[in-house]
Amino acid sequence: MKTMFTPLQIAGMEVKNRTFMAPMSLGYESQDGTVNEKMEAYWLRRAEGGVGCIIVDATSVDPSVPYLGNTLCFRSEESIQKYKHFTDKVHQYGCKIIPQITHPGPESVSAFYGVAPVASSVYPNSMGQMTRELAIEELPGIVDLYVKASLDAQRAGFDGIELHCAHAYMLLGSFLSPLRNKRTDAYGGSLLNRARLLFEVIDGIKEACGKDFPIILRMSGSEKDPQGNTLEDMKRLIPYLEKHGVDCFEISGGTQYERCNKIIPCHGEAEFTNLEEAKAIKSVATKPVITVGKILDARLAEDVLDAGEVDGVVIGRALLAEPDFVKKAEEARYDEIAPCAACGVGCVGEQTKRRPATCVINPIAGRELEFEFTQAEDIKNIVVVGAGIGGLAAARILAKRGHHVLVLEKEKKAGGQLNLACRPPFKQEISKWVVYLLNECARYGVEIRYETEATSAMIEELRPQIVILATGAKPFLLPIEGKETMVLANDVLNGDVNIPSGNVAIIGGGMVGMETAEYILHHARGNASVTLIEMMDTIGQGMVPNNLVPTMKRFKQEGVQMITSAKVKSIQEGTITVETKQGEIQYSGFTHVICAAGSTSWNPLYEEVKDKQETYVIGDANGVAQALEAVRAAYELGYKL
Numbered sequence: 001m002k003t004m005f006t007p008l009q010i011a012g013m014e015v016k017n018r019t020f021m022a023p024m025s026l027g028y029e030s031q032d033g034t035v036n037e038k039m040e041a042y043w044l045r046r047a048e049g050g051v052g053c054i055i056v057d058a059t060s061v062d063p064s065v066p067y068l069g070n071t072l073c074f075r076s077e078e079s080i081q082k083y084k085h086f087t088d089k090v091h092q093y094g095c096k097i098i099p100q101i102t103h104p105g106p107e108s109v110s111a112f113y114g115v116a117p118v119a120s121s122v123y124p125n126s127m128g129q130m131t132r133e134l135a136i137e138e139l140p141g142i143v144d145l146y147v148k149a150s151l152d153a154q155r156a157g158f159d160g161i162e163l164h165c166a167h168a169y170m171l172l173g174s175f176l177s178p179l180r181n182k183r184t185d186a187y188g189g190s191l192l193n194r195a196r197l198l199f200e201v202i203d204g205i206k207e208a209c210g211k212d213f214p215i216i217l218r219m220s221g222s223e224k225d226p227q228g229n230t231l232e233d234m235k236r237l238i239p240y241l242e243k244h245g246v247d248c249f250e251i252s253g254g255t256q257y258e259r260c261n262k263i264i265p266c267h268g269e270a271e272f273t274n275l276e277e278a279k280a281i282k283s284v285a286t287k288p289v290i291t292v293g294k295i296l297d298a299r300l301a302e303d304v305l306d307a308g309e310v311d312g313v314v315i316g317r318a319l320l321a322e323p324d325f326v327k328k329a330e331e332a333r334y335d336e337i338a339p340c341a342a343c344g345v346g347c348v349g350e351q352t353k354r355r356p357a358t359c360v361i362n363p364i365a366g367r368e369l370e371f372e373f374t375q376a377e378d379i380k381n382i383v384v385v386g387a388g389i390g391g392l393a394a395a396r397i398l399a400k401r402g403h404h405v406l407v408l409e410k411e412k413k414a415g416g417q418l419n420l421a422c423r424p425p426f427k428q429e430i431s432k433w434v435v436y437l438l439n440e441c442a443r444y445g446v447e448i449r450y451e452t453e454a455t456s457a458m459i460e461e462l463r464p465q466i467v468i469l470a471t472g473a474k475p476f477l478l479p480i481e482g483k484e485t486m487v488l489a490n491d492v493l494n495g496d497v498n499i500p501s502g503n504v505a506i507i508g509g510g511m512v513g514m515e516t517a518e519y520i521l522h523h524a525r526g527n528a529s530v531t532l533i534e535m536m537d538t539i540g541q542g543m544v545p546n547n548l549v550p551t552m553k554r555f556k557q558e559g560v561q562m563i564t565s566a567k568v569k570s571i572q573e574g575t576i577t578v579e580t581k582q583g584e585i586q587y588s589g590f591t592h593v594i595c596a597a598g599s600t601s602w603n604p605l606y607e608e609v610k611d612k613q614e615t616y617v618i619g620d621a622n623g624v625a626q627a628l629e630a631v632r633a634a635y636e637l638g639y640k641l
Contacts, residue, residue, distance in 0.1 A: 003305040005330050008052070008312055010288055011247040012212030013159045015096050015312070017052040018305055019326050020250075022292050022316035023100040023162075024347065025057045025067070026357035028366055033063060033073035034082045040089070041368040046319050047095035050326035054090060055162050055216075055314070058170075059099040061149035065117075067104040067170075074152035087157035098216065099153050102164040103142060105171025106131045106180070107256070120174040120194075121182040126256060136185055139197060142171070147204040150213075160214035161205070162250065165198055167220055167263055168228060169256040172198050176219075179228045179255060191233055192240065199244045206245040214247040216290075221251040221277025228255055231277050238284050248288045250314055251278035264316075265294040266344040266546040268426035272300065278310045290314055296340045298329035317347055320359040335439050338362055339432035344544035346628050352544065361433055363632040371639050376401040380641070383408065383464040385454045385605060388416025390619030390630030391470030392437035397638030399444035406462065407446060410453035414438055416472050417620070418627070420493040424515035425522045433627075456608035466641060467613045469606055470630070473599035473620035478507060482571030489516040489596035501526030502591035505576055507568050509534030511542050513596035514551055521558050531561040531587065533568060533578060542626070563587070599624050 008015045021043075028039040035043075043054055059072040074080055090097045106119035107126065118138075119131035134142070150161050164170055168177035175181055175197045181188050187196050205215060222231040238249070253274040254263045265273045273293035282289040290312035295301055301313045319325050322338040329337065338361050346358040346365070359365040380403050384391045387409035399405045413419070415434040422431045441448065452458075459467060475488045489512050491497045499520055506513045509532040517530045532539060539562050540548045555562070566578035566585070575588040603621040616637055619630035 002302045002330075003308075004302045004313070008288060010216065011160065011214035013053075013096055013214045015052040016094050017050070017326065017330075018290075018312040019050070019052045019301075020290060020312055020314040021046055021051045021054045021319050022314045023055045023057040024316050024320070024357065025351075026347070026366060027070075027351055028356055029057070029070045029072050031070050032079065033060070033071055033075050034079045035072070035086045038366065038369060040086055042366055043086075043097075044089055044093070045323045045368050047090050047093040047097075049319075049322075049324040050330060051095060051315070051319065052312075052326070053096040053098065053159070056097060056099040056158075058102050058104070058164065059149065059153075061101060061103050061145040065104055065108045065110055067102070067107060067109070071104070072099070074149055074156065080152055080156045083153075083156035083158070091157070096159040098158050098160045098162055098214075100162045100164050100218070101146060101149050101153065103145060103171035106174050107170050119171065120180055120188070123180060123182075133183070136187065139187065139200070142197070143200050143204045146201045147208045150205045150209050154209050154213055160216065160247075162216040162218055163198075163201065164218050166218045166252045167254060167256045168223055172201065173220075177223060177229055177255070179223065179225060191229075191237060195237060195240065199240070202241070202244040202246060211245070215245060216248040216250055217241060217246045218250040218252060218292075220253050220255070221274050221281055222253055223255050224253055225255055231280055234277075235280060235284050238281060242285065242287055246287060248290060248311075249281055249285060251281055251289060251291045251310075252293060253277055263293075264344065264348055264546050266342045266348075266544065267429065268547075268550050269294055269342070271296055272304065275304065275309065282310060288312065292316065294342060296342065298325065298334060298337060302329070317342070317359070320347055320357070320365045321362045323362075323365075335436075336443075337436075339436050341429045341432050343430065343627075344546045345626055348546055349544040349628075358628070358632075360626075360628045360631055361436070363628070363635050371635070373639075374401070376403055376641070379403055380465040381463070382406070382466045382468065382641070383454075383459055383462055384468045384470060385459075386416065386470035386472055386619070386621070387411075387414035387448055387450075388470055388472050388619060388630070389418055389433055389437065389627050390634050391416070391468070392434070392441060393631045393634035394468055394470065394618060394638050395446045395448075396437055396440045396444060397635055398641060399441065399446045401638065401641075403641070405441075405446045406464070407441070407448040408452045408454040408458075409448060409450050412450055414448065414450075420490055421515070423493045424519045426518075427515065454605060456605060456612070459605070459609055460612060464613055467609055467615045468637065469603055469609075469615065469617045469621050470619045470634075471603050471605065471621045473624050474602040475595070476598045476600050477595055478568060478597050480568055480570055483595075485571050486593045486595045489513065489594050492516055492594060493519055499528070499592050500524060501528050503529050503531075503589050504592045504594065505531045505533060505587070505590040506594045506596050507533050507576075508596035508598065509536070509539040509541075509562065509564065510596065510598070511540070512598075514540055514543070514555075516594060516596050517560055518551070518554070521560075529559065529561075531563065531590070533563045533566050533576065533587075535565070535567045537565050539564060
């Protein structure tokens, strides 16, 4: 048997396999800090899918100090009983469950209520609000809060706790990291002094809850910042942490402010991001070591565990994409695992918009109660026009429900806009979505006809009962003087236009513009420079921070010039005239001008077929948006028909 599917003992808790579900603070919790039906259904679906232990989202030790909006906490005896009802359900699947206990500290949104967030020292938090340094006499009260929360967790039926002390983040992380901790008393300065509060918290929990009640510590193997904790620092700390009572180490990495792309690694970050640090920690630890960070491929996870490099894997976004990740891996059904492509769009991106998290490839995540799979009672013949991600997603779910589905695609291959999205550096992972959807469509009997441009006459001849138009969008060419001298970003990305060198201007500093800039610089065969011209105030609108931050860093290294708040008026012989708040400005010397100013819906068939067949329009054809919206519309329609 593969190691991944063997038990793991952590203090008094035996986990049935080596898989843990990472806490992700997805925004599903109730206002009172308890688990509601939506959140419960989400976690129970993953327990049903075979995960060994669920680590519940950040749970505040102080109900009066919220982390993000509605924060999980043990507010009252009634809330503890609500949690007990939930943990009992999880245990029915043979799954263990522990809360991630934390004091939000500097990350609290308390400033919005007129209370300064507390920290090890005074500094601006991620929201730009100044923290208040905790006085030394306040620290015993902090320890008491952690102890009470751990006791409440134990009474609520949780199998242990995880302490968050990573990323120079939240209160314990704020104390441990030299990036944040500038104290000059017994809780600052040296590594052991910075760890003093953590030691006291662990001591208090062990004394109150007993030695068999496991404590898992989430820590950064390295903060991956020149001023932060190093791997050697953390290795030195391990014996002390074990002596105080840590039963298992979960190794993450990076910092929340400076290195957020290392905490939730997206495009350009290696899979198993923190594995080397975890292996190094394991070499000095006597307790189990588990690791987190872009663990997306079940076979790679099995290999790592078989090699004994770590004792367990902590999986986050891959379980959003595929709730049956563990079960399908154990049954070697790898091609059936819906893949996470590390895009961050549904999980991180939706949260930055103050919306509950979801997943591009699995928009049912967080909506399990709304989508109960059933076989269709009235089997219909359905034609889908367009084999982009929206069209394929619709075809898959409709065929899975029993409908007869034919997809018409005018190009030689499926994928639509994703074929272009995969071309820039660090974006090839997105191709996993197309491969998965094609495999699924084949499995459920979907017929795809390539190089077939649909017409109303063709559709009428096929006699479908339902037509779904997923024809996508066309790139938009700015209606300005000199537009004929521009080339489209799509034509650059698909290889129709080659720009091996030169001084390149890209009009449009959104995601497509930035991807085109990286593509040109990566493929340059001579001297190439890029200028981005954006009419909005910022570059990269719509990109998730975990992708935007490293991209901007690369742009700085490559010398990309970024001009914002500039509306292009005309192009003439390599000179671009823009309108700014200061008036008109000219930029000259460009050898190529590329338009990346967006797209418009392309849907030529709707008017011709809407009165002949039951017709639906999804994806960009219905309104230009991201892949998330296209797949979400596909699923909503697929479950409805």
